[in-house]
Amino acid sequence: MSERQHVVVVGGGFAGLNVVRSLRKADVDITLLDRHNHHLFQPLLYQVATGGLSPANIAAPLRSVFRRQKNCEVQLAEVTGFDPDNRKVILKDGELAYDMLVVATGAEYNYFGRDRWKNYAPGLKSIEDALEIRRRILSAFENAERELNPIKRRQWLTFVIVGAGPTGTELAGTLAEIARHTLKSEFRHIDPSDARILLVDAGPAVLSSYPPKLSDRALADLEKRNIDVRTNQMVTEITPTSVTLKCNDDVEKIACHTIIWAAGVQGSPLGNALAEATDASTDRSGRLIVEPDLRVPKHPEIFVIGDLARVDSEDGQALPGLAPVAIQEGKYVASVIQSALKNEQDVSPFRYKDRGTMATIGRGSAIADIKGWKFTGFMAWMMWLVIHLIQIVQFQNRLLVLFQWAWNYITFNRSARLITGVAPNWETTPRVEAEQETDSVKSPVAENVSS
Amino acid sequence: MSERQHVVVVGGGFAGLNVVRSLRKADVDITLLDRHNHHLFQPLLYQVATGGLSPANIAAPLRSVFRRQKNCEVQLAEVTGFDPDNRKVILKDGELAYDMLVVATGAEYNYFGRDRWKNYAPGLKSIEDALEIRRRILSAFENAERELNPIKRRQWLTFVIVGAGPTGTELAGTLAEIARHTLKSEFRHIDPSDARILLVDAGPAVLSSYPPKLSDRALADLEKRNIDVRTNQMVTEITPTSVTLKCNDDVEKIACHTIIWAAGVQGSPLGNALAEATDASTDRSGRLIVEPDLRVPKHPEIFVIGDLARVDSEDGQALPGLAPVAIQEGKYVASVIQSALKNEQDVSPFRYKDRGTMATIGRGSAIADIKGWKFTGFMAWMMWLVIHLIQIVQFQNRLLVLFQWAWNYITFNRSARLITGVAPNWETTPRVEAEQETDSVKSPVAENVSS
Numbered sequence: 001m002s003e004r005q006h007v008v009v010v011g012g013g014f015a016g017l018n019v020v021r022s023l024r025k026a027d028v029d030i031t032l033l034d035r036h037n038h039h040l041f042q043p044l045l046y047q048v049a050t051g052g053l054s055p056a057n058i059a060a061p062l063r064s065v066f067r068r069q070k071n072c073e074v075q076l077a078e079v080t081g082f083d084p085d086n087r088k089v090i091l092k093d094g095e096l097a098y099d100m101l102v103v104a105t106g107a108e109y110n111y112f113g114r115d116r117w118k119n120y121a122p123g124l125k126s127i128e129d130a131l132e133i134r135r136r137i138l139s140a141f142e143n144a145e146r147e148l149n150p151i152k153r154r155q156w157l158t159f160v161i162v163g164a165g166p167t168g169t170e171l172a173g174t175l176a177e178i179a180r181h182t183l184k185s186e187f188r189h190i191d192p193s194d195a196r197i198l199l200v201d202a203g204p205a206v207l208s209s210y211p212p213k214l215s216d217r218a219l220a221d222l223e224k225r226n227i228d229v230r231t232n233q234m235v236t237e238i239t240p241t242s243v244t245l246k247c248n249d250d251v252e253k254i255a256c257h258t259i260i261w262a263a264g265v266q267g268s269p270l271g272n273a274l275a276e277a278t279d280a281s282t283d284r285s286g287r288l289i290v291e292p293d294l295r296v297p298k299h300p301e302i303f304v305i306g307d308l309a310r311v312d313s314e315d316g317q318a319l320p321g322l323a324p325v326a327i328q329e330g331k332y333v334a335s336v337i338q339s340a341l342k343n344e345q346d347v348s349p350f351r352y353k354d355r356g357t358m359a360t361i362g363r364g365s366a367i368a369d370i371k372g373w374k375f376t377g378f379m380a381w382m383m384w385l386v387i388h389l390i391q392i393v394q395f396q397n398r399l400l401v402l403f404q405w406a407w408n409y410i411t412f413n414r415s416a417r418l419i420t421g422v423a424p425n426w427e428t429t430p431r432v433e434a435e436q437e438t439d440s441v442k443s444p445v446a447e448n449v450s451s
Numbered sequence: 452m453s454e455r456q457h458v459v460v461v462g463g464g465f466a467g468l469n470v471v472r473s474l475r476k477a478d479v480d481i482t483l484l485d486r487h488n489h490h491l492f493q494p495l496l497y498q499v500a501t502g503g504l505s506p507a508n509i510a511a512p513l514r515s516v517f518r519r520q521k522n523c524e525v526q527l528a529e530v531t532g533f534d535p536d537n538r539k540v541i542l543k544d545g546e547l548a549y550d551m552l553v554v555a556t557g558a559e560y561n562y563f564g565r566d567r568w569k570n571y572a573p574g575l576k577s578i579e580d581a582l583e584i585r586r587r588i589l590s591a592f593e594n595a596e597r598e599l600n601p602i603k604r605r606q607w608l609t610f611v612i613v614g615a616g617p618t619g620t621e622l623a624g625t626l627a628e629i630a631r632h633t634l635k636s637e638f639r640h641i642d643p644s645d646a647r648i649l650l651v652d653a654g655p656a657v658l659s660s661y662p663p664k665l666s667d668r669a670l671a672d673l674e675k676r677n678i679d680v681r682t683n684q685m686v687t688e689i690t691p692t693s694v695t696l697k698c699n700d701d702v703e704k705i706a707c708h709t710i711i712w713a714a715g716v717q718g719s720p721l722g723n724a725l726a727e728a729t730d731a732s733t734d735r736s737g738r739l740i741v742e743p744d745l746r747v748p749k750h751p752e753i754f755v756i757g758d759l760a761r762v763d764s765e766d767g768q769a770l771p772g773l774a775p776v777a778i779q780e781g782k783y784v785a786s787v788i789q790s791a792l793k794n795e796q797d798v799s800p801f802r803y804k805d806r807g808t809m810a811t812i813g814r815g816s817a818i819a820d821i822k823g824w825k826f827t828g829f830m831a832w833m834m835w836l837v838i839h840l841i842q843i844v845q846f847q848n849r850l851l852v853l854f855q856w857a858w859n860y861i862t863f864n865r866s867a868r869l870i871t872g873v874a875p876n877w878e879t880t881p882r883v884e885a886e887q888e889t890d891s892v893k894s895p896v897a898e899n900v901s902s
Contacts, residue, residue, distance in 0.1 A: 036870065037589065037593065037868070037869065037870045038868075038869050038870075054505035054506065054507045054508070054867070055505065055867075055869055055871065056505045056867035056868075056869055057505070059869055061637075061868045061869070063634075063637035063638070064637060064868070067636050067637050068636065073639040073640075075596070075597060076590075076593040076596075076597075076870070077597070093597075127869065127871050128871060131871070138488065139527075142488065142527040145526070145527075146526060146527070146528070146544075183514075185518050185519065186512075186514035186515060186518050186525075187514070188524040189524075416505070416506075416507035417488070417489075417507075417512045417515070418488065418489050418506055418507055418510055418512070418578065419487065419488045419489075419527070420506065420578050420579060420582070
C-alpha cells in the first residue's frame, strides 16, 4: 500500500480542473469527483441555449482530459456532504476518505427565496439548462406561428431576461439576432423580428461591473438591436405567463411565456454543508469565506476555490465569479498543496492577476476592459472571439467551434436549432382550428398575406 | 382567396421531404406537418447513440430547409388521426383540411406484443432515443468502474443488441470500437475492452438481406472485433437486468444492464388509423398496402409512402425500409400529384431503381452490393462514407460531419461522449463504500494494480 497523500477534488469546473492538472507531477493520488462526466466551458453555454453550438462543442469528457494523468482517477459521483472530523466526503452512495480536500462545486442561480420562479424562469448553468432554454425559445416561435389570437401571439413573442450581467446581455443580444436574422423568412404567419426582448435589471446599468463608458456603449448596442432595456426595475412576481416589474411606484405586468433568469448567483448548497461542518462563515451570496491561502479556517487540509469561495482582492473587493479567477485559484492551490507536501509553512497569499475582462453583446459587438485599456465594437468582439477560442479545452472542440462560428457569421445560420425533450402543456388557440372557421384552409400562404 | 389545391404532407422524413421539395414549382399550397422541428438523417443516428456525432450534425431544421420554398409552410404539430370523408387531418389541437394528402410517418420498432420490453431495451428512431442509448452505454462503463462486486461489474460490462440488421450491426461494431479503443486508458479499475458485446438474431445470418458471401464476410468482421454473434437465437424475455435467449431447447439467461432493440419494425400507429378510416389493408408489419401508384385504394387523393407503405417490387418482394426507397417514392408521388393537377389519368406505376445497398460494421469495414458487384472491407467502407456524406441534407452539416469523422478516425476519439438527462436508480455496490472496508482509500491507483 502506498503512503501517498490522497487529494480529493470535488467539481470538475475551471477551478477543479486546474488543481488536478497542476498536480500532474505531484507525488499524490488524486480523485476527481463530479456529478457530470464532462467539463463544461461555461462562457459559451449561452451559445448552446440559442442553438449556435452543440453541447459537445463546449464540453470535454473529464476521463478524456485526464486519460494520461496516471495519478488521477475520475469518479462520476454525487457528493452530498462532508465529515471533516473523519476526513471523509459523503457521497450519495458511499463515502470517500481524503488527506486533503479541494471543494470547487461552483455557484447556482439565486432566486432570493422565490424558488417557485425556478420552473418558470430557468437559469443557465448546465447543458440540461441550456437545452431546456433552447427548447423554450424555439417552441415560443413555433407556438406563435400556430396562434391566431393576436394578444396570445404577442405573448409568445415576448421574451424576458432577468439580469443584465454578462450572461443576460449575451442572451439578449443573441436572441435579437435569431429573431431578426436567423429565423427570417422561415415563418409564414408571423414575422419573427416582431419579437419583443426585454432585458431587466434592478441596478442602474447593464454590465455594471464595467467602467461607465463601456457600460454605456453596451446599452447603446443593445438598444440598437431593439432590445427593451429596463434598468432600475425590480422583478416582484413571475408566473408561467407573466413577469411583474416595479420601478419606484409604477408596477407593470408583462405577458410573456419565455423567461430566463440570469440575475444573482449563490454558492452551491454544498458550500453551506461544508461551512456548517467546519464552523466556517459564508457571505450573503452563500460563498464560503476562506483564508488568504484559500484554506477553510481551522482546516488547513481543506481548500475552497472557484465561484464557491469568497476571496477578497487587495482593495477589499470580492473577486468576481469568472473563469480566470477560478483557473488562477486552482493553480495556486495546487502549489500550496505541493508546498504542504514538502512541509513548507510559508506560503504567500493568493493574488488574482486581472488580465482584463470582456463581454459580448452579439455579432460584431463586445466590450473589453484590459488593464485600463477600453475596447468596444468589432475590435472588442474579435478579441473576445480569439480569447475564448484559445481557452477551449480540447483541440478538436476549438476547431469545430471556430468552424461553426465562422459559418454562423457568414450565413446568420444557427445549425443546432433542435427542439428536443418534452414540452409542457400550454393552452393555445391553434391556427388550424380557427382556419376552419374562416374557410381559408386551402391557401395558408394567401391567408398570411391578408393577415 | 386562392383556388390552389392544398397538399398536406404528414412527416418530414426522407419520403415527406422529397415530396415537398419536388413540388417546389407546382401550383399548389403545401403544408408539411411534423412532430419534430427537424429532418433527421436516420442512417447516421447510430453515430449519435455512440457519441461520435452531435444531434445537430445529422438534423436539419425543417423551416430552414424550406425557408425559400414559398408554396410550403411547416407546422410543428402532432397528427392523431384522419377524416377522409371530410378530407381533414385530425391534430392533437385542431384539424386541417386537404385536397390531397401524403402520409409518410415512417416506422417504429416492433416489440411483437411485448411492449414492456420497450423500457428495458430502447430502439433507435429519434434524437431522444439516441441520447437515451448514449446515456445508458456511457453510464454502464461509469457504473462498472464504481462497482466492486465482480459479478455485478461483469453485468454492467455486458451489452446485448437484439437484431442483426444494419442498425444492430453498426451499433455492435461501433460499441466494440468504443470499448477497445476510445475508452482505453480512461478508467483505473476496469478494462473497458473486457466489455462483452452480444449481437442476437432469430434468423440464421447477420445482415440477412445481403447475398450470403457478404453476410459471411460481415460475420467474420464482427467476430474479429470480439463480438459474440448469436444467430438462430430467439429472445424470450427481457428484464432491466437480463435477456433470456432460446436456441432449440437450450435456454440461456444473460445478466446485463444495457440492452438495445434493433429487431423488426412496424408501421407507425397512424398507418393503422389511416387504414381503418379508409378501409385499406395493412400487412403483417403494419404497413399500409397501397396501389401501384402509391395511392390508398379507393382514395385517389391520399398517398402513403416511405416506411409506412407496403410496396412490392416487380418480382413480388416487399421493398425494404431504406432511405433511397423513401426518396424515390417521394419524388414519384410529387410527379403523380402534378399529373393529377393537369388531369392526366395515365401514370406509370412506381418502380424502385435499386442503385445498391451497403452496411458498415465499423472503422474501415463495410459491405456493399451494387448491381451485383460486391465490395467488402476498407474499399466498401470508403464508398459507404462518401455516399453518406453526399446525402446529408445541408452543406454545413456535411462539412462538420466530415471533419468530425476524419478526427475520430485519426484519434479513435469520440467527442460527443456526454451523459445528459436523468438516470434511473440502479442498485450498485459502490466502490467507495467497499474501499472503506478494505482500508485502501488512500491509494486508488495502487488498489487498481492489485485488483
